[in-house]
Amino acid sequence: MSERIWNIYLSGEIHTDWRENIASALATQALPVRLNSPVCVHADSDDCGATILGSETNPFWHDYKGASMNAIRTRTLIGDADVVIVRFGEKYRQWNAAFDAGFAAALGKPIITVHEPSLDHALKEVDAAALAVCSTVEQVTQTLTYVIQGKIPALKGILAAE
Amino acid sequence: MSERIWNIYLSGEIHTDWRENIASALATQALPVRLNSPVCVHADSDDCGATILGSETNPFWHDYKGASMNAIRTRTLIGDADVVIVRFGEKYRQWNAAFDAGFAAALGKPIITVHEPSLDHALKEVDAAALAVCSTVEQVTQTLTYVIQGKIPALKGILAAE
Amino acid sequence: MSERIWNIYLSGEIHTDWRENIASALATQALPVRLNSPVCVHADSDDCGATILGSETNPFWHDYKGASMNAIRTRTLIGDADVVIVRFGEKYRQWNAAFDAGFAAALGKPIITVHEPSLDHALKEVDAAALAVCSTVEQVTQTLTYVIQGKIPALKGILAAE
């Protein structure tokens, strides 16, 4: 019998390497997961619509075309996800991350948030919709390992690798 | 035959009087609407959970209990809404407004956003999910008047009152 | 016990008076219906977005803003409808009428189409999704009378009035 594959969607912050950290940690655990994410090349994400469909003189429509094109990808992959992980950082307003969290919540998707405790108050509505609130990427991989494999990972060994 | 009542949910910014402005403008038009909103008394919204259900030493759980209690109200009223209006301002991160927008989008609710053009780029994913992007409260009331009554209001008269 | 009100949405052709004909015929029958429709003032329907939200130099976005604003109304009212009636005429391409029919079909709404038999072949996919295919407005009112009151109207009397 083939194993169940868990689809994990990684939303939010695109200017740090948190997705790569999760991916390599999960690879170590050999978890049966398929990781998905928005397009994380900032310029491509901004300009895709205008580059492919034609440039716009009004920056509003430049943005609108790009955001709509990205939505083809993100809504499909959030709709497919078993778990949606949303990362918030100090930089930028990251309203799209909160939008994704709300979208996932209305679809009934389990949500895991990841952010520094300094953002706790600002993110209280989002955290209250989450089933796990992490402050480190390490906690995310431990949570996924537990949820999927049913085992609490030997924390010390993993933490040592951090 | 009784008129159709439109349920309008007003999400976002709570430290300005934009909701009152919409309410009074709509009253002038005698539109058949029922306006709903989150609790807009900031302290009550923050403290409701701890005040009613018991205080917490950890501020995370203080926030969590409040946000969860508010969610009883907000999710019910967003679920009821025919149109969801989301207001973003310069102050604060307002992640809960973006969360509400995502939640409404996944439910298929028509969304109207309201914000200064200076926020266009930061809000591009949210705007791309909206059916109308307004920069003034006046535009919101005109949009609702048109959508519900089927008539473009005599703009000059209304604008003069602005 | 108050009577059940039937919400009827009248989609399609806006340059003839077919909606008024249905409304006056139904008024004669005293049926418990609430009739809804898109905005039927052609210029307003085209220009609402640009007039209220700001003009556009590119006619594509002029149209886009208007169509999006109209969608706030039409999707809400189609979503509310018990029966969706779609009228096709010889003039114009009326793709929005076919779009509304597809939208209603996917929502599981009963559809009644109204068009000349000359359009039968061109409309075969739409008609195959309908529960009644009418060629006259008279047939629409008779169908609604039967469906709602459970009585076949005395056809001769009504026809005489045509």
Place this chain on the structure above:
Amino acid sequence: MSERIWNIYLSGEIHTDWRENIASALATQALPVRLNSPVCVHADSDDCGATILGSETNPFWHDYKGASMNAIRTRTLIGDADVVIVRFGEKYRQWNAAFDAGFAAALGKPIITVHEPSLDHALKEVDAAALAVCSTVEQVTQTLTYVIQGKIPALKGILAAE
């Protein structure tokens, strides 16, 4: 881990080779897609019902049986689709294409439309429901490449091949 397969449904115009053009362009990019479409042999699409289930004297029912049989295929494949692409041409009324677009919209499927700019005004309601509006098949393949692979294709090379 096996790759995610994207189901793409190609609706609309059947008298040009636009589907073949997309298929060969996508094959070049080795995208993980499964392309589906209605039956595109015009005579079979018209006559399937009567040929298989029995001929009809009334052309209305001839059409009806064919359209219903085709609906078994088209609704199943649209229901399966991750992305629905709808092509409109100058010829014919193509109400079934607009019907498919409305059907897909109500199911929450991401829609890409493809048509000449000369049809912009006539298709404004359909375009307003789309996440990308293309005027060339080339743009469709670039959009799919970007959405699925997360990379903006080297446009010049591809365009040169056009």
Place this chain on the structure above:
Amino acid sequence: MSERIWNIYLSGEIHTDWRENIASALATQALPVRLNSPVCVHADSDDCGATILGSETNPFWHDYKGASMNAIRTRTLIGDADVVIVRFGEKYRQWNAAFDAGFAAALGKPIITVHEPSLDHALKEVDAAALAVCSTVEQVTQTLTYVIQGKIPALKGILAAE
């Protein structure tokens, strides 16, 4: 606070007066119910489509048009129902009653069946989908009285009236 109105749909057998019996019994109990049913005039139910939309030479299409027109009414009212009651009798095959029961079951509607015990075996799949299986109309009214008012009616008094 106004009382909750229960919508009760009465499906099945149309050649006896079981609906009238339920209606008068419920009127005695003053239950807050709205009773709905298909059109029960047999000839109208058979001929409505052809009479209103045009006659057919092929009896299959005569029936088809009538059944489709009736479906506008029945699916709307079943979709509205809080409880669906389905009556089976010895006469006729009454496949439409079983179809309604299956339709209601898939919508998650509570189903009450009413039939003689002699039909128990033939109706076992339908009864297994029901929350109450009655053999008399009296039991139906007692069940509705209990479900809506929360009181077991004084059985003797009611039975005496039978």
Place this chain on the structure above:
Amino acid sequence: MSERIWNIYLSGEIHTDWRENIASALATQALPVRLNSPVCVHADSDDCGATILGSETNPFWHDYKGASMNAIRTRTLIGDADVVIVRFGEKYRQWNAAFDAGFAAALGKPIITVHEPSLDHALKEVDAAALAVCSTVEQVTQTLTYVIQGKIPALKGILAAE
């Protein structure tokens, strides 16, 4: 404009007067609520099926008929509810209360639980699905007052009345 009515379903414990306490407290606040509950007369709830539909020699089927009949009421009213309140007490196993909570959770209904802190560990899965966890009926009425009226009640006055 008429006020929004909130439907509140009160599930669980039937051998104490907690529902009456909530009802009278809410009446004091004049909240626009409609309170619903299962049938709370223990014997009627147990025996309704056998009494109305016929007695059973096997107690399993006696129970089964009663529980099925009660489900007509409870599922309809939970399906209608804006908020589901579930009360657990020390007595009895009250699996039906936990069942109702699970049912409400899968429907996305906001849940409020009410129980002594001594049951915290045993009820942790149910509480984790709730948006408010109360230990007193007083807290329930304060929560509802806040959620519906948007005001934190003057706690001292209310508590004094306890």
Place this chain on the structure above:
Amino acid sequence: MSERIWNIYLSGEIHTDWRENIASALATQALPVRLNSPVCVHADSDDCGATILGSETNPFWHDYKGASMNAIRTRTLIGDADVVIVRFGEKYRQWNAAFDAGFAAALGKPIITVHEPSLDHALKEVDAAALAVCSTVEQVTQTLTYVIQGKIPALKGILAAE
């Protein structure tokens, strides 16, 4: 790219070999289908519940336990189906076939009915919910071949094999 597999559910008549005929005809066409059906051993279907879960003295509960156990299978497989085929014969009342058709209709599944024209009138409501009405098993296999492969089979060759 692997082929799309179509799940076909074959409901209804169990005392003839129509399922085997369809299976062997489809095997000849090498269609990518997975055929599912209820348990067709009549005695097992009737007695499964009592045999496995314990015998019952009351035949009603004997039937009820069997029908409920069969429903675990049939509802799962109908829920999975891309197309539901329902066969009605002259023998027996076959209310379960009509129930399955209603269940499939409410789920939006494409339905194909198969029956002699002599049953047309009795089955008019079921046929009106179907997208193809066949009178022979041959027509069913041709319909599936067309729907799945997009080609009208060479009818003569197939018919010769009948």
Place this chain on the structure above:
Amino acid sequence: MSERIWNIYLSGEIHTDWRENIASALATQALPVRLNSPVCVHADSDDCGATILGSETNPFWHDYKGASMNAIRTRTLIGDADVVIVRFGEKYRQWNAAFDAGFAAALGKPIITVHEPSLDHALKEVDAAALAVCSTVEQVTQTLTYVIQGKIPALKGILAAE
């Protein structure tokens, strides 16, 4: 054509080896099933949240974090399940098992309960929502064998192995 895999979720009692018994019995039958369950290591299930996400001084939040983390796993797997099996034992209150049953019921999942007859009365609401009520694990495996393979297993041989 690959076989259909049935996803079976085993909810409830974690302090006996009933899951292992089902797994080994099903392995003997070579049924195409994928068995899923909550995490059954009691301490891990209780402490996962606090261990991974940080310890709590208040035991309520210790439990809450653990239950929320487990819900990521259990709701995903119940949502995936074709059949949900819920085991109740004499020990503990097992409210989470009843919660899972209610959750599964609202999703329309077929439910099989397993418990001693001594619990019949206490579990009557849960059993009334089940399609099979078993008192032994043996009956569960026979039910699954019948439902999936369509054959009543040779009971004596299997029972002899008990």
